[in-house]
Structure formats: structure tokens, C-alpha cells
Amino acid sequence: MTGRGRFITLEGGEGAGKSTLLAGLRAHLESRGVDLLLAREPGGTGLGERVRGILLDPAQRAMCAESELLLMFASRAQLVRETLEPALAAGRWVLCDRYVDASYAYQGGGRGQPAERIAALEQWACAGLKSDLTLLLDLPVADGRARAAGRGEADRIEAEADGFFERVRAAYRARAAAEPQRFRVIDAGQSPEAVLRDAIAATTHLFGTAA
Structure with a gap:
């Protein structure tokens, strides 16, 4: 495969199974000969990982929206310029655990930040980089929180109330409905094998289309 790589993002609420899907999808793509880079948000660079620590620190309860x-x-912004764009330009594919849709869901839906404000930041910070495919793992909030309950101490965002995550889910679903050509919504209540099967099916159109 030559030309520009493909950019796939995974989205979903807490406990939706993104980590499990990422591992399975990575194995599938690499088995097909894809030169794959894994990334995550927030984080993915030295600077980004330090920012991640601040964002998720339970002690930072006073942080405003x-x-x-x-x-x-x-x-x-650092991830796009330091990692994502260079990899894609070199022909590598990128599989990223969250990207800009997460801000529309968490900071927009969850925190109430205006969508136009997020869009302005996206235009400036992301340098026009959009995903080729976004896989949204959709799961009722109660089910996701039950899954996540055994993972240890909650971080600053995981500690939010159910109402916050209901707004996050609604925002994700609205994004998917508005951009059906980019999003594939996957029922995360299925078995991990079924979720992976649906995700693999959603990626097939990306092969043989690299520019």
C-alpha cells in the first residue's frame, strides 16, 4: 500500500470496550499488511501525556470547563503536528483512541461548551485533519458504568455523575447521525467478538483507496 495513510478513530463512553476493540482491530489490520501507528487522546506525545495527567487527576476538581x-x-494540536500528520504523510495508518469527536461529546455535551467554540478550536488546532472512519461504540450509560466499576479508582472525568455521561452519549449519537458517511455506530452491548466483526466490516472500504 502506498500514498497517504488512513486515519481511524475509536469513540465511546466509559466502559464501552474501546481498549478491547483496539487490540483486536490492531491485530486484524496488521495481518492485512498495514503499517499501523497507535495513538491516544489526551496524550500520544511527551507533552500530551503530561497534559493527560493534569486532565485526569482527581485532585483537579476545581478545573473549569x-x-x-x-x-x-x-x-x-501537539499530537496532530508531532505524530499524526507525519505518520499519515509517510503512508502509515493511524488507529487513535479518541479524537476531536470526544471534545464535542465530553466538553460540548457533557460540560455544555458551545459547539461553535469547539469547531473554532478544531479548525485552528487540528490543521484540517479529520478521520477517514470513526467507530462509535454505543452502550447505555448504566451498562458502561457497571463494566468500568471494577477498574480501580475513578479519574476526574470517570467520577462524574450519570447525567454527565447521558449527555456525552447523546452528543456522540448526534454527531454520528449528522455525519453517517464518516461514522459507523457499533452496538457495544454485543460480545467482544461481534463488536470486532462489525468493526472489521466497517474498515473494508478503506483498503485500496489510499491516495
Whole structure:
């Protein structure tokens, strides 16, 4: 495969199974000969990982919604320029655990930040980089929180109330409905094998289309 790589992002609420899907999808793509880079948000660079620590620190309860949004985009701007764009330009594919849709869901839906404010930051910070495919793992909030309950101490965002995550889920679903050509919504209540099967089916159109 030559030309520009493909950019796939995984999205979903807490406990939706993104980590499990990422591992399975990585194995599938590499088995097909894809030169794959894994990334995550917030994080993915030295600077981004330090910002991630601040964003998720339970001690930072006083962080305002505006600071959270700006920190997310600071980490994202660095990831785009340092990691994502160079990899894609070199023909590598990127599989990223969350990207800009997460800000529309968490900082927009969850925190109430205006969508136009997020869009302006996206235009500036992301340098026009959009995913070729976004896999949204959709799961009722109660089910996701039950899954996540055994993972240890909750971080600053995981500690939010159910109402916050209901707004996050609604925002994700609205994004998917508005951009059906980019999103594939996957029922995360299925078995991990079924989720992976649906995700693999959603990626097939990306092969043989690299520019």
C-alpha cells in the first residue's frame, strides 16, 4: 500500500470496550499488511501525556470547563503536528483512541461548551485533519458504568455523575447521525467478538483507496 495513510478513530463512553476493540482491530489490520501507528487522546506525545495527567487527576476538581477544553486542544494540536500528520504523510495508518469527536461529546455535551467554540478550536488546532472512519461504540450509560466499576479508582472525568455521561452519549449519537458517511455506530452491548466483526466490516472500504 502506498500514498497517504488512513486515519481511524475509536469513540465511546466509559466502559464501552474501546481498549478491547483496539487490540483486536490492531491485530486484524496488521495481518492485512498495514503499517499501523497507535495513538491516544489526551496524550500520544511527551507533552500530551503530561497534559493527560493534569486532565485526569482527581485532585483537579476545581478545573473549569474552559480550561478543560483548552487543555484537550493543546494536547491535540501537539499530537496532530508531532505524530499524526507525519505518520499519515509517510503512508502509515493511524488507529487513535479518541479524537476531536470526544471534545464535542465530553466538553460540548457533557460540560455544555458551545459547539461553535469547539469547531473554532478544531479548525485552528487540528490543521484540517479529520478521520477517514470513526467507530462509535454505543452502550447505555448504566451498562458502561457497571463494566468500568471494577477498574480501580475513578479519574476526574470517570467520577462524574450519570447525567454527565447521558449527555456525552447523546452528543456522540448526534454527531454520528449528522455525519453517517464518516461514522459507523457499533452496538457495544454485543460480545467482544461481534463488536470486532462489525468493526472489521466497517474498515473494508478503506483498503485500496489510499491516495
